[in-house]
Amino acid sequence: MNHILSVLVENKPGVLARVSGLFSRRGFNIDSLAVGPTEDPEISRMTIVVDADDLKLEQITKQLYKLVNVLKISDLDPKDSVQRELVLIKVNVPSNARAEVVETANIFRANIIDVSKSTLTIEITGTADKIQALEDLLRPYGIKELVRTGKIALARGKLAEVTNGK
Amino acid sequence: MRITGAEALIKSLEMEGVDVIFGYPGGVVLPIYDALFDNATIRHILVRHEQCAGHAADGYARATGKVGVCLVTSGPGATNLVTALANAWMDSIPMVAITGQVATHVLGTDAFQEADITGITIPVTKHNYLVKDVNQLPVIVRQAFQLAGSGRPGPVLIDIPVDISKAEIDFKYPKNFTIPGYKPTYKGHAKQIKEAAKLIVQAEKPVIYAGGGIVKAGAWDELKELAELAQIPVTTTLMGKGVFPDDHPLSLRMLGMHGTRYANYAIMDSDLILAVGVRFDDRVTGKVSTFAPHAKIIHIDIDPAEIGKNVPVDIPIVGDSKVVLTDLIAAIKKLSTLHADKMGWYELIATWKKKYPLHYHQDGVIRPEYVVDKISELSKGRETIVTTGVGQNQMWAAQFYSANKPRSFISSGGLGTMGFGLPAAIGAQIGRPDALVFDIDGDGSIQMVSQDLATVAANKLPIIIAILNNGYLGMVRQWQELFYNRRYSQVDLNVGTPNFVKLADAYGIKGIQVTQVEDVEAVLGQSIESREPVLIDFAVAREENVFPMVAPGASIDEMLGGIPGASLSQMIDEEEEENESYPIGSCRE
Ligand SMILES: Cc1ncc(C[n+]2csc(CCOP(=O)(O)OP(=O)(O)O)c2C)c(N)n1
Numbered sequence: 001m002n003h004i005l006s007v008l009v010e011n012k013p014g015v016l017a018r019v020s021g022l023f024s025r026r027g028f029n030i031d032s033l034a035v036g037p038t039e040d041p042e043i044s045r046m047t048i049v050v051d052a053d054d055l056k057l058e059q060i061t062k063q064l065y066k067l068v069n070v071l072k073i074s075d076l077d078p079k080d081s082v083q084r085e086l087v088l089i090k091v092n093v094p095s096n097a098r099a100e101v102v103e104t105a106n107i108f109r110a111n112i113i114d115v116s117k118s119t120l121t122i123e124i125t126g127t128a129d130k131i132q133a134l135e136d137l138l139r140p141y142g143i144k145e146l147v148r149t150g151k152i153a154l155a156r157g158k159l160a161e162v163t164n165g166k
Numbered sequence: 167m168r169i170t171g172a173e174a175l176i177k178s179l180e181m182e183g184v185d186v187i188f189g190y191p192g193g194v195v196l197p198i199y200d201a202l203f204d205n206a207t208i209r210h211i212l213v214r215h216e217q218c219a220g221h222a223a224d225g226y227a228r229a230t231g232k233v234g235v236c237l238v239t240s241g242p243g244a245t246n247l248v249t250a251l252a253n254a255w256m257d258s259i260p261m262v263a264i265t266g267q268v269a270t271h272v273l274g275t276d277a278f279q280e281a282d283i284t285g286i287t288i289p290v291t292k293h294n295y296l297v298k299d300v301n302q303l304p305v306i307v308r309q310a311f312q313l314a315g316s317g318r319p320g321p322v323l324i325d326i327p328v329d330i331s332k333a334e335i336d337f338k339y340p341k342n343f344t345i346p347g348y349k350p351t352y353k354g355h356a357k358q359i360k361e362a363a364k365l366i367v368q369a370e371k372p373v374i375y376a377g378g379g380i381v382k383a384g385a386w387d388e389l390k391e392l393a394e395l396a397q398i399p400v401t402t403t404l405m406g407k408g409v410f411p412d413d414h415p416l417s418l419r420m421l422g423m424h425g426t427r428y429a430n431y432a433i434m435d436s437d438l439i440l441a442v443g444v445r446f447d448d449r450v451t452g453k454v455s456t457f458a459p460h461a462k463i464i465h466i467d468i469d470p471a472e473i474g475k476n477v478p479v480d481i482p483i484v485g486d487s488k489v490v491l492t493d494l495i496a497a498i499k500k501l502s503t504l505h506a507d508k509m510g511w512y513e514l515i516a517t518w519k520k521k522y523p524l525h526y527h528q529d530g531v532i533r534p535e536y537v538v539d540k541i542s543e544l545s546k547g548r549e550t551i552v553t554t555g556v557g558q559n560q561m562w563a564a565q566f567y568s569a570n571k572p573r574s575f576i577s578s579g580g581l582g583t584m585g586f587g588l589p590a591a592i593g594a595q596i597g598r599p600d601a602l603v604f605d606i607d608g609d610g611s612i613q614m615v616s617q618d619l620a621t622v623a624a625n626k627l628p629i630i631i632a633i634l635n636n637g638y639l640g641m642v643r644q645w646q647e648l649f650y651n652r653r654y655s656q657v658d659l660n661v662g663t664p665n666f667v668k669l670a671d672a673y674g675i676k677g678i679q680v681t682q683v684e685d686v687e688a689v690l691g692q693s694i695e696s697r698e699p700v701l702i703d704f705a706v707a708r709e710e711n712v713f714p715m716v717a718p719g720a721s722i723d724e725m726l727g728g729i730p731g732a733s734l735s736q737m738i739d740e741e742e743e744e745n746e747s748y749p750i751g752s753c754r755e
């Protein structure tokens with residue numbers, strides 16, 4: 001099962017390497033990882049999506065907590081959190097199909113952010129389902145390149161429940 | 167006061183109470199060695215290989231309970247230290263390692279003797295630091311010692327670029343500091359402790375499984391009190407050896423791959439395991455899916471990540487084992503319920519002990535077990551520390567040396583590092599100059615570090631190096647004998663192994679070769695009395711095996727060997743008839 005871990009870490013050099021190294025070395029799989037500073041420049045938030053059962057998730061959080069630079073971990077409940085991902089998709093579009101693709105993008109409230117003779121680059125944010133749906137519709141045209149930020153998420157309303165450990 | 171970073175480092179170490187550093191100099195640590203040159207408080211022990219600086223600091227820490235400190239140069243000096251860090255990491259040993267680094271302005275340019283040692287050692291340190299601002303140096307030292315020695319201890323590395331060592335600061339050792347992401351739990355959960363107490367009182371077949379965590383917490387008195395209060399048999403891990411006297415009537419000695427049959431049987435038959443300061447390592451559990459099938463498990467450990475990692479646990483208690491055991495004893499005393507009748511359990515264990523004692527054969531050749539047995543006997547009553555190599559020598563030492571005091575048995579557990587024995591003995595002897603220190607070692611293991619006989623000689627350390635010389639990488643040979651059809655691939659050391667007596671002599675150390683079983687006792691006795699370094703080369707039975715043995719992947723009650731009278735060096739079933747034709751040497755319970 002996929003879990004979204006929201007991990008507050010000290011914003012120091014090497015912290016990303018410590019966290020990602022821990023995952024690979026202990027055989028935990030990262031689906032996605034997004035990182036950036038929070039409202040406090042000394043603290044960064046990592047949003048890590050992992051595919052793990054309960055036992056494995058417990059090991060992951062416990063091992064993460066052992067890293068001295070890790071301050072707080074929340075396992076975000078999908079129902080009680082808002083999640084977004086941003087994806088840029090560069091699609092092959094012959095001029096006769098351009099209108100069609102633009103229309104599809106509009107339906108998804110995606111933005112066209114770059115146009116060339118034979119391509120359109122589309123920016124979409126949203127949930128995984130929505131992004132997947134657009135990707136599926138665009139695939140027949142030929143997706144030339146695609147980049148995603150990885151999921152970012154915040155708990156709704158009050159603060160997220162912190163998993164025990166520290 | 168304006169001083170250099172190097173001087174600030176030494177002052178900070180003084181503030182931490184450091185009295186000895188094990189190290190080896192080089193280019194980028196010149197400023198630090200210069201600051202050490204006329205320092206009167208801190209003694210520096212010059213080793214002959216950086217790995218030994220690390221292991222010696224490790225041995226010092228294990229023998230004294232203090233944080234061990236080592237100091238090496240950048241690049242090859244630092245990479246030579248990696249094995250020692252990994253060793254300390256696996257066994258949770260408090261250590262601070264200081265490495266020099268190239269100057270900050272050339273970091274990342276593949277400068278001469280640059281190695282990314284903080285990157286390299288992330289997986290084998292509790293934490294590490296690259297100092298980029300000399301003003302941070304004192305607080306980093308403070309934090310490093312705090313991290314290394316508290317919670318679940320471990321090695322911490324501080325990497326100091328040479329320009330940082332030369333830069334000047336106004337030195338003030340920080341009094342107050344915080345490590346925001348570090349808050350070990352010491353006190354156990356009261357409700358869980360109460361539950362545990364109830365289970366303990368109700369259990370009919372309880373066993374205590376005690377490990378290195380008890381050494382770190384200094385909880386051996388509490389362990390003994392609890393075991394005696396509730397009359398629970400105790401088995402210890404390799405790391406826990408000594409936390410409960412091997413000679414105690416409740417002792418089951420060591421469990422696991424080369425544990426006693428009775429310890430393993432007790433675990434497998436028990437209805438309650440009280441696991442304290444242990445991590446259910448695979449060398450202890452054997453096949454996990456069949457481990458202790460009837461037992462409820464109470465697991466006390468300061469590291470929450472160890473609880474439930476390998477084996478599901480019924481009552482997890484995160485906390486310091488001294489604090490938790492104290493509370494647990496109080497909780498048991500408070501219970502008004504009568505303790506369950508354990509007579510049947512004691513009788514069963516007594517039968518096993520009688521039927522399957524640790525034993526060895528005596529037939530005119532020097533059996534390695536006999537040498538260890540004599541060391542154990544002759545050192546009785548003295549303050550003794552035994553360190554070991556890795557392999558058969560280590561397992562015989564664990565089986566036949568009776569450790570009755572904590573910090574008296576020092577061995578590389580988690581990493582199984584050949585070459586640990588000699589430098590660990592050096593560290594232990596320096597930390598406890600009055601102790602009688604034995605390094606029970608293998609002919610293979612000691613050749614990994616024999617250059618540090620120089621350190622023994624230079625410091626006149628009265629260590630007794632007892633090499634159980636079988637001319638083989640014996641433990642590997644044993645596996646080849648048992649599981650690879652006796653195809654002895656690359657394990658014969660006879661050709662090329664030095665004459666150890668001459669080797670010792672070359673270093674100015676007394677060397678003695680013992681080839682006759684009659685001489686073992688006398689030579690050991692004289693060596694103990696001499697209080698000078700001695701290397702004894704015991705020519706032991708070449709193809710002796712360590713038994714009992716749990717085959718890899720087997721359940722821990724499926725053991726090979728270890729039945730008195732049964733045939734030697736063979737896969738032995740429990741059902742196999744006892745064969746009285748083999749003389750039994752010494753039998754011990
Ligand atoms: C550094 C290192 N290399 C390899 C091994 C694998 N290994 C484990 S035991 C052993 C043989 C040890 O030989 P020796 O020191 O002579 O001890 P013996 O088993 O003969 O008592 C080896 C090679 C190891 N544990 N450590």
Ligand SMILES: [Mg+2]
Pocket residue numbers: 608609610634635636637638639640
């Ligand atoms: Mg050998």
